[in-house]
Amino acid sequence: MQIAVVFHSGYGHTARQAHAVAEGVEQSGHAKALIVDVARDIPWDALQASAGMIFGCPTYMGGPSAVFKTFMEASSSRWMKQEWADKLAAGFTTSSSQSGDKLNTLVSLAIFAAQHGMLWVSTGLMPGNNVSTGSVGDINRLGSWIGAMAQANFDQGPDIAPPASDLQTARLLGQRVASTARRFAGP
Amino acid sequence: MQIAVVFHSGYGHTARQAHAVAEGVEQSGHAKALIVDVARDIPWDALQASAGMIFGCPTYMGGPSAVFKTFMEASSSRWMKQEWADKLAAGFTTSSSQSGDKLNTLVSLAIFAAQHGMLWVSTGLMPGNNVSTGSVGDINRLGSWIGAMAQANFDQGPDIAPPASDLQTARLLGQRVASTARRFAGP
Amino acid sequence: MQIAVVFHSGYGHTARQAHAVAEGVEQSGHAKALIVDVARDIPWDALQASAGMIFGCPTYMGGPSAVFKTFMEASSSRWMKQEWADKLAAGFTTSSSQSGDKLNTLVSLAIFAAQHGMLWVSTGLMPGNNVSTGSVGDINRLGSWIGAMAQANFDQGPDIAPPASDLQTARLLGQRVASTARRFAGP
Amino acid sequence: MQIAVVFHSGYGHTARQAHAVAEGVEQSGHAKALIVDVARDIPWDALQASAGMIFGCPTYMGGPSAVFKTFMEASSSRWMKQEWADKLAAGFTTSSSQSGDKLNTLVSLAIFAAQHGMLWVSTGLMPGNNVSTGSVGDINRLGSWIGAMAQANFDQGPDIAPPASDLQTARLLGQRVASTARRFAGP
Numbered sequence: 001m002q003i004a005v006v007f008h009s010g011y012g013h014t015a016r017q018a019h020a021v022a023e024g025v026e027q028s029g030h031a032k033a034l035i036v037d038v039a040r041d042i043p044w045d046a047l048q049a050s051a052g053m054i055f056g057c058p059t060y061m062g063g064p065s066a067v068f069k070t071f072m073e074a075s076s077s078r079w080m081k082q083e084w085a086d087k088l089a090a091g092f093t094t095s096s097s098q099s100g101d102k103l104n105t106l107v108s109l110a111i112f113a114a115q116h117g118m119l120w121v122s123t124g125l126m127p128g129n130n131v132s133t134g135s136v137g138d139i140n141r142l143g144s145w146i147g148a149m150a151q152a153n154f155d156q157g158p159d160i161a162p163p164a165s166d167l168q169t170a171r172l173l174g175q176r177v178a179s180t181a182r183r184f185a186g187p
Numbered sequence: 188m189q190i191a192v193v194f195h196s197g198y199g200h201t202a203r204q205a206h207a208v209a210e211g212v213e214q215s216g217h218a219k220a221l222i223v224d225v226a227r228d229i230p231w232d233a234l235q236a237s238a239g240m241i242f243g244c245p246t247y248m249g250g251p252s253a254v255f256k257t258f259m260e261a262s263s264s265r266w267m268k269q270e271w272a273d274k275l276a277a278g279f280t281t282s283s284s285q286s287g288d289k290l291n292t293l294v295s296l297a298i299f300a301a302q303h304g305m306l307w308v309s310t311g312l313m314p315g316n317n318v319s320t321g322s323v324g325d326i327n328r329l330g331s332w333i334g335a336m337a338q339a340n341f342d343q344g345p346d347i348a349p350p351a352s353d354l355q356t357a358r359l360l361g362q363r364v365a366s367t368a369r370r371f372a373g374p
Numbered sequence: 375m376q377i378a379v380v381f382h383s384g385y386g387h388t389a390r391q392a393h394a395v396a397e398g399v400e401q402s403g404h405a406k407a408l409i410v411d412v413a414r415d416i417p418w419d420a421l422q423a424s425a426g427m428i429f430g431c432p433t434y435m436g437g438p439s440a441v442f443k444t445f446m447e448a449s450s451s452r453w454m455k456q457e458w459a460d461k462l463a464a465g466f467t468t469s470s471s472q473s474g475d476k477l478n479t480l481v482s483l484a485i486f487a488a489q490h491g492m493l494w495v496s497t498g499l500m501p502g503n504n505v506s507t508g509s510v511g512d513i514n515r516l517g518s519w520i521g522a523m524a525q526a527n528f529d530q531g532p533d534i535a536p537p538a539s540d541l542q543t544a545r546l547l548g549q550r551v552a553s554t555a556r557r558f559a560g561p
Numbered sequence: 562m563q564i565a566v567v568f569h570s571g572y573g574h575t576a577r578q579a580h581a582v583a584e585g586v587e588q589s590g591h592a593k594a595l596i597v598d599v600a601r602d603i604p605w606d607a608l609q610a611s612a613g614m615i616f617g618c619p620t621y622m623g624g625p626s627a628v629f630k631t632f633m634e635a636s637s638s639r640w641m642k643q644e645w646a647d648k649l650a651a652g653f654t655t656s657s658s659q660s661g662d663k664l665n666t667l668v669s670l671a672i673f674a675a676q677h678g679m680l681w682v683s684t685g686l687m688p689g690n691n692v693s694t695g696s697v698g699d700i701n702r703l704g705s706w707i708g709a710m711a712q713a714n715f716d717q718g719p720d721i722a723p724p725a726s727d728l729q730t731a732r733l734l735g736q737r738v739a740s741t742a743r744r745f746a747g748p
Contacts, residue, residue, distance in 0.1 A: 061446045061453070062485035062706075069440035076435060085311055086367070096691040097704020101485050103664040107294055108482065111436035111475050114309035114332035119367065122301035124272055130657040131716045143658020145301035145623075155692045180273070180306065186373045248633045248640070249519075249672035256627035263622060283504040284517020288672050290477040295669065298623035298662050317470040318529045330471020332436075342505045459685055460741070481668055488683035488706035493741065496675035498646055519675035554647070554680065560747045 001031040001185060003088075003178055004050040008038045008057040008068040012158030014094045017150045018056050020167040021092060024174025025054075030182040033174070038071035044078070051181040052088030052121075054174065055113070059095040059105040072112050085117030088184065090177045091147035092170055094162060096154040098142060106147035119184075121177050123148055125169065137165050139172065148173040188218040188372060190275075190365055191237040195225045195244040195255040199345030201281045204337045205243050207354040208279060211361025212241075217369040220361070225258035231265070238368040239275030239308075241361065242300070246282040246292040259299050272304030275371065277364045278334035279357055281349060283341040285329060293334035306371075308364050310335055312356065324352050326359065335360040375405040375559060377462075377552055378424040382412045382431040382442040386532030388468045391524045392430050394541040395466060398548025399428075404556040407548070412445035418452070425555040426462030426495075428548065429487070433469040433479040446486050459491030462558065464551045465521035466544055468536060470528040472516060480521035493558075495551050497522055499543065511539050513546065522547040562592040562746060564649075564739055565611040569599045569618040569629040573719030575655045578711045579617050581728040582653060585735025586615075591743040594735070599632035605639070612742040613649030613682075615735065616674070620656040620666040633673050646678030649745065651738045652708035653731055655723060657715040659703060667708035680745075682738050684709055686730065698726050700733065709734040 005022045009015035015037075022033035034046055047053060057068035064072070078084055091109035093102050110120050122145050128138025135141075142149040148170050152161035192209045196202035202224075209220035221233055234240060244255035251259070265271055278296035280289050297307050309332050315325025322328075329336040335357050339348035379396045383389035389411075396407035408420055421427060431442035438446070452458055465483035467476050484494050496519050502512025509515075516523040522544050526535035566583045570576035576598075583594035595607055608614060618629035625633070639645055652670035654663050671681050683706050689699025696702075703710040709731050713722035 061443075061450060062489055063437060063443065063446075063482045066440050066443035066447055069434075069437065069443050072435045072437075073440055079435070082311070082313070095704075097688045098690060098702065099660040099663060099710055100688065100691075100704040101489070101664060101706070102660060103298075103662060104482060104485055104668075107298070107665075108437045108478060110297060110307070111290075111294070111333055111478055114307075115436055115475070117309055117311040117332070119309070120297070120301075120307040122304055122306070124269070124304040126269070127658045127661065129659060130661075130712075130714060132714045133716075134714065141659065143656075143661035145304070145662070146298055149660055151691075153691060153693045153695065155694075183373070184371050186370070247630075248637060249676055250624060250630065250633075250669045253627050253630035253634055256622075256624065256630050259622045259624075260627055266622070282517075284501045285503060285515065286473040286476060286523055287501065287504075287517035288477060288519070288676070289473060290475060291481075291669060291672055294478075295624045295665060298665055302623055302662070314471045314474065316472060317474075317525075317527060319527045320529075321527065328472065330469075330474035332475070336473055338504075340504060340506045340508065342507075456685070456687070477672075481672070484671060484681070485664075485668070485707055488681075491683055491685040491706070493683070494671070494675075494681040496678055496680070498643070498678040500643070519678070520672055557747070558745050560744070 001181060002034050002050045003031045004034040004036055004047050004053045006036045006053050006055050008065050010058050013152035013161055014056055014058050016158050017092055017094050017170045020170035021054050021174040024171035025178045028175040028178035031178040039067055048083060052177050054090045054177055055109045056092035059093045059100055059102045062101040062104055064105050064108050079116055082117050087118050088121055088177055088181050089113035089118035090121040090173055094150040094152055096152055098151055102149045110146055121180050122146060123173055124176050136163055139165055140169050141165050188368060189221050189237045190218045191221040191223055191234050191240045193223045193240050193242050195252050197245050200339035200349055201243055201245050203345050204279055204281050204357045207357035208241050208361040211358035212365045215362040215365035218365040226254055235270060239364050241277045241364055242296045243279035246280045246287060246289045249288040249291055251292050251295050266303055269304050274305050275308055275364055275368050276300035276305035277308040277360055281337040281339055283339055285338055289336045297333055308367050310360055311363050323350055326352055327356050328352050375555060376408050376424045377405045378408040378410055378421050378427045380410045380427050380429050382439050384432050387526035387536055388430055388432050390532050391466055391468050391544045394544035395428050395548040398545035399552045402549040402552035405552040413441055422457060426551050428464045428551055429483045430466035433467045433474060433476045436475040436478055438479050438482050453490055456491050461492050462495055462551055462555050463487035463492035464495040464547055468524040468526055470526055472525055476523050484520055495554050496520060497547055498550050510537055513539055514543050515539050562742060563595050563611045564592045565595040565597055565608050565614045567597045567614050567616050569626050571619050574713035574722055575617055575619050577719050578653055578655050578731045581731035582615050582735040585732035586739045589736040589739035592739040600628055609644060613738050615651045615738055616670045617653035620654045620661060620663045623662040623665050625666050625669050640677055643678050648679050649682055649738055649742050650674035650679035651682040651734055655711040655713055657713055659712055663710050671707055682741050684734055685737050697724055700726055701730050702726050
């Protein structure tokens with residue numbers, strides 16, 4: 001079974017998040033990860049062969065990056081035939097602010113997947129960093145459920161940001177999509 | 188297998204939509220429908236015993252009705268334990284306008300379900316009434332994918348509105364959630 | 375006083391809507407309209423000289439078109455300096471479905487304008503086509519308030535679609551932004 | 562000139578945010594603040610006499626609290642007559658998570674205000690806590706523009722949470738709405 005991680009990254013932070021999602025897919029033991037950078041050629045047939053797709057991009061000016069949106073629009077010929085119907089989908093995004101309108105990106109990805117007739121997988125995580133003993137190191141530290149969020153400081157390169165907790169949150173999303181796909185595929 | 192249809196209706200239009208969803212669940216042959224009107228006592232144990240929940244309410248002033256929101260908040264004790272995690276979820280809404288900010292209600296229901304760790308089922312329907320030969324009689328005539336929309340004229344009672352096409356759209360959502368639940372449950 | 379109508383159009387339908395918005399601006403008697411097609415060179419200085427900007431684009435796959443999103447991202451250098459702060463803003467969009475996830479596009483435009491520190495102008499119109507005597511000819515026939523919606527049948531060119539009612543709805547938005555700008559500018 | 566701060570608070574945290582907004586209104590020197598707790602009787606005439614309304618409530622299960630939604634629905638008789646048209650509006654919300662789906666609450670408030678024909682005022686603030694030297698003490702530390710966000714740790718009472726930075730962010734929103742109302746009212 002294969003799960004595609006379909007992403008765009010502007011400065012490398014979302015790429016790190018994407019690779020963490022892919023690690024989670026593989027660590028699940030249920031599926032292989034196909035990493036697709038939408039700034040390159042899109043392997044449409046390989047996407048079609050996937051049991052699910054996890055979409056991710058930076059949040060720029062309050063929504064999905066234009067580069068990722070270009071991919072979304074290129075998928076409209078698949079939409080016309082509902083080729084992705086009943087596949088699993090999930091989403092992730094990075095920006096430099098804690099909230100930073102990232103929810104609008106994730107909702108936009110979920111609406112996009114719904115148009116394709118896909119089934120949307122939530123993070124399934126309790127929130128972190130919401131008590132006085134909380135910290136940046138907590139899983140799901142930003143408190144997001146419709147998709148995985150990461151926050152990367154504006155002045156830090158992708159070697160440092162986003163923090164380990166956000167990458168682990170991304171990893172858990174990958175694991176969850178893979179195990180859900182396994183359960184969904186049946187024995 | 189049981190799918191719950193959990194709804195609020197102010198004037199009866201959304202109740203008709205809810206019953207159409209429930210009919211679809213049963214017509215699928217895959218599941219029984221449990222109809223829950225949140226204005227009455229909530230059968231929490233029966234909800235817990237369901238493989239999925241289809242949430243619906245009117246769109247009032249741009250979002251889910253306050254009565255339904257009260258139910259959503261009452262579910263927070265279940266949320267704390269993530270008791271509904273991995274169940275299927277879907278949504279529907281009615282208002283008197285064609286678009287009428289209904290999307291905000293459906294997105295709010297999807298975000299709510301994501302907080303519960305549920306998996307969101309889209310309508311899986313191509314849009315109707317989007318060509319010159321289109322009409323009010325078309326399935327998915329309002330063009331919605333993250334959930335099912337119905338439009339009920341302000342001056343028509345629930346005996347007349349919403350139109351048959353919107354009820355059939357609701358029925359197909361019920362069928363789809365039930366067949367997805369069957370596939371998800373395995374043999 | 376000048377109001378900019380900043381738009382992208384894929385097949386000409388949104389261009390017609392944009393020109394109707396611009397007509398409304400001029401018919402108000404309060405302002406001149408500067409029409410900016412973002413697929414061409416962006417006249418950044420002229421935008422800066424405007425009292426308000428009305429943003430519009432097609433809804434593609436549930437959100438603002440990638441071409442328009444590219445403009446939104448290009449504005450980030452202005453955002454850094456908050457050069458557009460306190461200007462008026464408003465939005466419009468076209469798609470082939472009645473609802474068609476257009477609300478997500480308008481919300482995305484409103485969030486974008488908020489990042490720029492702008493003040494968002496609603497349509498200020500009661501809904502049409504929401505009673506049994508309603509029709510396609512009604513103003514605000516789709517029922518939208520955070521911005522103006524138009525619906526263009528998939529099989530009709532921009533000479534025919536969107537219908538006159540949607541263009542008049544767009545015209546009224548242009549008028550409203552211009553008269554609000556006049557009131558806001560003071561005597 | 563009077564600006565109304567219309568709010569609901571469940572445990573006192575949003576009440577603190579509301580009072581900070583009101584302080585900002587008064588500190589502006591442009592307007593008096595009318596504080597309206599929607600859990601009590603609504604002073605509809607005093608609301609009508611206000612130049613603007615700043616709406617706020619907790620984010621519960623991903624959206625505006627049901628108590629506040631009840632107020633929103635009670636305003637529908639005013640909506641029918643568009644009595645609030647052209648008044649200013651703005652929004653704020655509190656939850657225990659950093660992002661915590663608060664954006665959905667603020668968008669829901671903005672859609673509500675748009676239905677009323679109001680003009681929406683953004684925060685007009687650059688983001689804080691988005692660089693390596695950032696901290697909880699930064700203004701707009703959560704990064705929100707369509708409204709003001711506050712985060713209150715789950716285990717801290719309203720005497721301690723939300724932190725001073727979030728209250729100052731709220732204060733600045735109050736100031737901004739008041740000064741915008743002054744500019745809008747003319748000399």
